[in-house]
Amino acid sequence: MRILYQKYETLLQNTTTDFKRYLYKKVSWDSRMIGIIGARGVGKTTMILQYIKENLDTKKALYVSADDIYFGKNKLVDLADDFYKNAGEYLFIDEIHKYTDWSRELKNIYDSFPDLKVVFTGSSILDILKGSADLSRRAIIYKLHGLSFREYLNFFHHYEIDVYSLKQIINNEVKLKNIKHPLPLFKDYLIRGYYPFGIENEINLRLGQIIVQTIETDIPQYANLNVGTSRKLRRLLSIIAESVPFKPNFSKLAKMLNVSRNSLDDYFSYMGKAGLIGQLRNETSGIRRLGKVDKVYLDNTNIIFNLVGDKSNIGNIRETFFFNQMRVKNEVISAKKADFIIDNYTFEIGGKNKQQKQIEKDDKSFVVKDDIEFGYRNVIPLWAFGLNY
Secondary structure, three states, X not given: OHHHHHHHHHHHHOOOOOOOOOOHHHOOOOOXXXXXXXXXXXXXXXXXXXXXXXXXXXXXXXXXXXXXXXXXXXXXXXXXXXXXXXXXXXXXXXXXXXXXXXXXXXXXXXXXXXOOEEEXXXXXXXXXXXXXXXXXXXXXXXXXXXXXXXXXXHHHHOOOOOOOOHHHHHOOOOOOOOOOOHHHHHHHHHHHOOOHXXXXXXXXXXXXXXXXXXXXXXXXXXXXXXXXXXXXXXXXXXXXXXXXXXXXXXXXXXXXXXXXXXXXXXXXXXXXXXXXXXXEEOOEOOEHHHOOEEXXXXXXXXXHHHHHHHHOOHHHXXXXXXXXXXXXXXXXXXXXXXXXXXXXXXXXXXXOOOOOOOOOOOOOEEEEEXXXXXXXXXXXXXXXXXXXX
């Protein structure tokens, strides 16, 4: 316990509070049990340490990581019991997915210590709502995405930019204070701005490690898969990375990877939850969420550049950015005559020379252009959609 407290104090001392993620103020921190899930590297740990440092009596709080060597011989529920008996009030458990039987022990902690507030973080692949101990009735779950272009401007370059609604963006109401030329910053964001650690200029090494760990450790551990399956996941990710964008032929893919169709569906689901890919569905029988997968993108543009580098297809990069940023607060589906539909608005994505032939000429159809600084009429700059959260 003493060593756990020492690690906790050291982390707090090294945590800065000058920049906070979009989710920070939306979390109901006073709830009895909170879960914050998200892909590796998006900033979950920093966010909870910031909350402790700014809002709590640090002697009544404790932060631990579930993969600490301490838990090789000790149980979480026993730690909670000891902490509670010593007047502890707030227990923060990081990387809960690395702890065996995590859902059952969290349930026991919730039921046994009604005055103890618990916050845990975990990989986005964890299906918290279907946990074996039924945490859905006990924990409030939040999902943290990577940095938006707006957050990147703040964190990397100290520009304070407002959040803009979809309506404001398509009405060309976006204003960038003190930024005359957003395009160079936008291009940098596409390469290294989605993950907070990109500010350290180690994006290729760190992100490469995250991709490997997700494929070789997180997904197999969660889904009880073998090493051979990890190789198939890596191959599938490479196929998606090299496509423009990827329109899945499931029968052909299943044969190529020597797996069943059902297994392939599971692979896509695991990789999506783990923050490696995004699946764009179409509208089927008016029930959008049940539509079949029309296109598959890598989750964000930083992953594209990491896997493909200078060979990245610019059209794929543009669509990936739009889908990645807009799906955080909106339901995005594929369009028959354009690229995307959000609510009743249609969006066609392209470069500065993109024409309007594919879309209807009305007040609900928009051309989203890369390589332009400002919008006009129904033409919107691509970077503006990165200011939605």
